[in-house]
Amino acid sequence: MKLTIAVTGLSNTDNPGPGIPVIRGILESKEIDARIIGLAYENLEPGIYMPGMIDKTYMIPYPSTGTEAYMERIVQIHEKDPINLIIPNLDAELYTFMKSQSKLQDLGIATFLPTFEQFEERHKANLEKYGEKYGIKVPKSKILTGYSDIKKLDEEFEYPLLVKGKFYDAYVAYNSEQVTSHFNKISAKWGLPVIIQEFIKGTEVNVVALGDGLGNTIAAVPMRKQFITDKGKAWSGITLSDQEMIRITKDLISKTKWRGGMELEMIKTNTGDYYMIEINPRIPAWVYLAVGAGQNIPEALVKLAMGIEVAPFTTYQVGKMFIRYSWDLLGDIQEFEQLSIFGEIEKKN
Amino acid sequence: MIKIKKDIAVSETGFLFDPNTGESFNLNKTGQIIFKQLAEGKSQSDILKSVLENYDIEDHVFHRYLDEFLMMLRQFNLIEKEED
Known part of the structure; x- marks a missing residue:
């Protein structure tokens, strides 16, 4: 199957986007002959320059520019370089793609995304309601919209507690002064609301999963982070x-009929209880661990998006590990110039 | 009766891996001897007897060592819920 697949999230830094791991999965597929288009927001996203990954990269505007301008650029790229499928990998752009799904479909561009309802109801701010609806234990949470709410936290929560951004960032606060400081930092960066979450003591464990939109779990691989960066990102992890964790994932996908990739973040307490702390509505950056463990989730997602039936994976290798590393890529100023001036670059692999 | 959790694997080098939690541990030689016997289903008193018979160690010293080791196994959740 020959396909041109466009992928975002190419920032392979210490806070990596899922783009490169997704591309690695696709390129390892024996059934897909893919030409990869990179869609980049910044001209120093490392993925653009990594050898053997992307055939051509185009610069695109940030989703905050507005759906119209964003889609205009996608259409422009598509007219020049026809795309069969787009895999958006960042939380902040998902809404734009979901909103433009039918337009993309009319243009012959496939996507495989959650529905608006699935996307909206799992928001951090709605977690308590979500847990109740689907029978999952979740930490107590509260939405903060201003300073006046912070003073009242003592009445409902015990310290420490977590202060979280709408899309990204989470900090532990041990008193109300720290809440205020985190609130300022997060709201300046991600806007409101800021979410307060009960601190559940235990081990953080995650599942990367893929739902077919009909209630079937096509893939699910649990992992524990073994080494975490100061941003809380996994630098090393191991399959469990x-x-x-698999049962909770399958149950949730079956009840929600989740469509697309997802990451379930849970805390396993010392007494063996599992609390869902977050659902990321896309493939996480550590997905290549699942590929290595025997479940090529990016490949399965491509096939589902192209209307090909995929049988659920039934096994994976336990004890498979990943360790990230940093590597200085060398490039020439001409490459940077090409991207800065023309907004696109062909990578000779 | 102490029962090691199923699925727990120990290599010949004494590297112990719990696939359920992803935790790994290194056992020293004595730990390996005790763990092997526990995995074979031997009781605490069987282990005491066998070690004291085969190794040059004082009763009360090994007794304490075994208790501490078992406490560690419990702490790291490596044994099944204990039956009376």
């Missing part, structure tokens, strides 16, 4: 045999 934990069947309870």
Whole structure:
């Protein structure tokens, strides 16, 4: 199957986007002969320059520019370089793609995204309601919209607690002064609301999963972060045999009929209880671990998006590990110039 | 009766891996001897007897060592819920 696949999230830094791991999965597929188009927001996103990954990269505007301008650029790229499928990998751009799904479809561009309802109801701010609806334990949470709410936190929460941004960032606060400081930092960066979450003591464990939109779990691989950066990102992780995590994932996908990739973030307490702390509505950056463990989730997502039936994976290798590393890529100023001036660059692989 | 959790693997080098939690541990030689016997289903008193018979160690010293080791196994959640 010959396909041109456009991928975002190429920032392969210490806070990596899922773009490169997704591309690695696709390129390892024996069934897909892919030409990869990179869609980049910044001209120093490392993925653009990594050898053997992307055939051509185009600069695109940030989603905050507005859906119209954003889609105009996508259409412009498509007219020049026809795209069969787009895989958006960043939370902040998902809404724009979901909103433009039918337009993209009319242009012959496939996507495989959650529905608006699935996307909206799992927002951090709605987590308590979500847990109740789907029978999952979740930490107590509260939405902060201003300073006056912070003073009242003592009445409802015990310190420490977590202060979280709408899309990204989470900090532990041990008193109301720290809440105020985190609130300022987060709201300046991500806007409101800021979310307060009960601090659940335990081990953070995650599942990367893929739902077919009909209630079937096509893939699910649990992982524990072994080494975490100061941004809370996994620098190393290991696949687990934990069947309870798989059961929770399958149950949730079956009830929500989740469509697309997802990451479930959970805390396993010392007493063996699992609390769902977040659902990311897209493939996470550590997805290549699942590929290596035997579940090529990016490949399966491509096939589902192209209307090909995919049988659920039934096994994966337990004890498979990943360790990230940094590597200085060398490039020439001409490459940077090409991207800065023309907004596109062909990578000779 | 102490029962090691199923799925837990220990290599010949004493590297112990719990696939359910992803935790790994290094056992020293004595730990390996005790763990092997626990995995074979031997009781605490069986282990005491066998070690005291085969190794030059004082009863009360090994007794304490075994208790501490078992406490560690419990702490790291490596044993099944204990039956009376």
